[in-house]
Amino acid sequence: MDHAWTAAQRLAEGRPVREALGGRDSAADWVALDLAVRYPPWYAADRWVPPLPDRDAAPTEPGTALALCHRDGRIRGAALDRVSRYPDLLPLLVVRCTDWAAPVRERARALLAEAPPAGLVAQAELILLLDRRERGGFAAEQLGRALREGPAEAVHPLLESADRATRRFAHRVAVERGLxxxxxxxxxxxxxxxxxxxxxxxxxxxxxxxxxxxxxxxxxxxxxxxxxxxxxxxxxxxxxxxxxxxxxxxxxxxxxxxxxxxxxxxxxxxxDPLPLYRELCAGEAVAPGAAAGLGECGDLKEDAGTLWALVRHPDPAVRAQAVNGLRALDAVRWEGLAPLLDDPSSAVVRAATRALLPHAAEFPVEWLRERDSPESRRAVRVGAQRLLRAAR
The missing domain is CATH 1.25.40 (Serine Threonine Protein Phosphatase 5, Tetratricopeptide repeat)
Structure with a gap:
């Protein structure tokens, strides 16, 4: 807001809009300028209002910019017809397309519909930012039409835009057009x-x-x-x-x-993938995903024993996924997994905590409180706290 207010004061001094903005002309900067002129900050001079254009003097770019942001809708509307003289004020025309005053909004939209497609593409970030507003869809529709009907060269630069909404919009158009x-x-x-x-x-x-x-x-x-x-x-x-x-x-x-x-x-x-998982879990070199997969498609009676054995595997990733597999099989026993709350691996502790939450009431409260102490590792403390809350 401070930068936008400074820009508003510079415009009031008669400085060109690009100079007033100090090289900062992102979508957010234009929106902030519009608000700063209309709603000056608390530290502004009492009752500060932007100077009105002199009817007898020739219009100027700074004066037109301030008029486009004025709190009086009649002044904003009158300024719209001067926008075509100043290409740098196109962003403010886009802003006025979302104006709450219907006459201002409709006139701004009529002018934007006549704007060259290249100008719309250049304001893609601002248009898509304003598209989030209740009345912001018109400019976005115009931008979409320009990109879908215009040359492919207009779309490609937007694919690399730093703005996420612009990148997404451009990629949708590029996919639709097969570019x-x-x-x-x-x-x-x-x-x-x-x-x-x-x-x-x-x-x-x-x-x-x-x-x-x-x-x-x-x-x-x-x-x-x-x-x-x-x-x-x-x-x-x-x-x-x-x-x-x-x-x-x-x-x-x-x-x-x-x-x-x-x-x-x-x-x-x-x-059938189940025999494949059983084979993958039978050797010494077990992939963590194999333990999880066995639990996801295995049989409780036949495969729970394999997963309980993997809970003691030297690889912590396998231990954590074995716990997840037991949880998927509905084969969790609190006395079997409770020792894992002290496991050296935080990932294993977190997996054990998730699996044991339904069994929290079976834990001795003092046993959990011993682990909820400053001396315990963070993962252990958090696990104990979650189980204590679940046991209430």
């Missing part, structure tokens, strides 16, 4: 940290493979994605490709969703 090849879609899905882009691009990449019948390494990229939802999309696509055997490698994935998808594909290929 991104399947390999690039797969790479975006595999590397992006944005769950929306992961789903959008993974689904589009899989659809492209399905449509053309050519993989070209797309599924391989998805199967190594950083997100479980991306890997799950790749595993599920193996079924349509008839590559059932490849799904076996993902039965022990660290993500439960991926393991479930892998079991589905393996079954579609005519193989």
């Amino acid at each position: 991104l090849p399947p390999l690039r879609l797969a790479r975006i899905a595999a590397r992006s940290g944005d769950a929306v882009l992961q789903d959008l691009c993974a689904e589009a990449a899989v659809a492209a493979v399905r449509g053309t019948g050519r993989d070209d390494g797309v599924l391989g990229i998805l199967l190594t994605g950083r997100s479980g939802r991306v890997r799950a999309a790749g595993v599920t696509a193996l079924r349509r490709a008839g590559r059932y055997e490849e799904a076996r490698a993902h039965l022990t994935d660290r993500s439960g969703v991926v393991r479930a998808c892998a079991r589905y594909v393996v079954r579609q290929g005519g193989t």
Whole structure:
């Protein structure tokens, strides 16, 4: 707000809008300027109002900017017809498209509809920020039309925008228009940290493979994605490709969703995944996901013993997943898992705590309070506190 108020004062002094903003012209800066002119901060001069344009003097850019933000709707409306003279004031025209005064709003929208598409694309971040407002949809519709009907070169720069909403919007348009090849879609899905882009691009990449019948390494990229939802999309696509055997490698994935998808594909290929899990859990080198998977599809009578043995495995990741497997099998016994609340691994302590919450009332209160002490590790203290609360 301080920066926006400074910019408002500079405009009142007659300085150009770019100079007044001091090089800061993000979407949030334009919204803040609009509010600062209309609602000065508490430390502003008493009853400060932006100077009104002189009717006898030639219009100026600073005066028009202040008028566009004025608290009087008639002044804001009168200033709209001067916006076309000052391209740098296009952001304020976008803001006025969400104005609460209907005459101002409708006039601003009529002018924005005549704006060149390149101007709309340049204001994508502001348009999408204002799209969250109750009356903010018009400008977003105009932006969408400009991107869908305009040249592809207008879309590509927005794909790399620092603004998340802009990136998402641009990727949706790019997918709709088929501007991104399947390999690039797969790479975006595999590397992006944005769950929306992961789903959008993974689904589009899989659809492209399905449509053309050519993989070209797309599924391989998805199967190594950083997100479980991306890997799950790749595993599920193996079924349509008839590559059932490849799904076996993902039965022990660290993500439960991926393991479930892998079991589905393996079954579609005519193989029961349960014997595979039993074999994977029988040796010395046990993958953590194998223990979890055995619990997710195993038999209580036949497989609980295997998981109880893995609770004592030297690898803490296996111990934690064995606890999760027992929980999935509904084979938890509090006296068997209670010692894990003192496990050296915090991950194991957390897994044991989750599994033991339904059995909290069976714990001796003093035993838990001993672990809820300053001398205990944080994971142990938190686990004891959760169990004490659950036991009440």
